[in-house]
Amino acid sequence: MLLKKILLILLYTMALHSSISIEPYFSKTSGRYYKGGVDNKIINDIKNSSTSIDMAMYYLTNRHITKALISAHYRGIKVRVVTDDKKIKAPRYKELIRANVEVVNDHNPRALMHNKILIIDKHITWIGSGNFTVYAFYRNHDNFLRIDSRDVANYYEEKFTNLFNGITEPIEPYLSKNIEIYFAPDSDIEKRLLARINHAKHSIYFLAYAFTNQKIAKALLDAHHRGVVVKGVFDKAQDRYQKYSRYRWLKSKGLSVVYDQNRFKLHDKVIIIDEKVVVTGSYNFTHKANRTNAENIMVIKSRDIAKSYIDEFKKIYNKEGR
Incomplete structure (x- = not known):
């Protein structure tokens, strides 16, 4: 098994x-x-x-x-x-x-x-x-x-x-x-992510390699306060390297965020919303990714695709976070 x-x-x-x-x-x-x-x-x-x-x-x-x-x-x-x-x-x-x-x-x-x-x-x-x-x-x-x-x-x-x-x-x-595709810096991807997070009703799961964007962190906290289940996994080495990583801030606010324990990288950049929407691509949750770098994300509306990503999230979260 x-x-x-x-x-x-x-x-x-x-x-x-x-x-x-x-x-x-x-x-x-x-x-x-x-x-x-x-x-x-x-x-x-x-x-x-x-x-x-x-x-x-x-x-x-x-x-x-x-x-x-x-x-x-x-x-x-x-x-x-x-x-x-x-x-x-x-x-x-x-x-x-x-x-x-x-x-x-x-x-x-x-x-x-x-x-x-x-x-x-x-x-x-x-x-x-x-x-x-x-x-x-x-x-x-x-x-x-x-x-x-x-x-x-x-x-x-x-x-x-x-x-x-x-x-x-x-x-x-x-x-x-069923599909949306955005490029950075062409589109304001941060704005698109905030809209998705702000409209979440039940759950938000995320996997983050680099996460320094305070607006996204605040939107996750707001979702938590309105009763949405919010869980996330951060790359441990990247978090310690990034001065402005949002891990400790989210943790201090009571959100269920954990470090991965893979001795290599958790390099995903994934958000799963309400078990039916998946956001993935090259875009880290940072200001540079939004404003400067050449990046892309795809937003997929599909419960079956979302289930695949939820299974992967649970595998990482349950292994690394417990």
């Missing part, structure tokens, strides 16, 4: 309507042999590509994904990559450049290109909290979404093209019945 729990599994594939499906995945934190992780699914999608691969990725260390990207390039697939200016000299990006893959940086030393986005053949999109690193798949707590939708892929493609070409012009949010 324990082995089953620590294996990364596909928790659910939910067809929100006929033209879109979403699959949530979570890190295999046991990771002893670096096998069986979601990176295998990503590599399969890359290997099965037929026309194009576009990737906006803060950090890349996974050699198998790197190799798959190079192989796709050699097959004639159009492969483009954008990363942060401080990461472009990392070994895996250098490897891509040596293979003549198009790799550019964001040319913005004052901000992070912090997205984690992969778009394949203009219909498969991968997003989430995890960089394409060994630790993201096999050590940290991270989450990933695989979205099969031409509409969603085209929307992310528009933003990717801007990032790749150094265009800073904002794009409007993607709004549909």
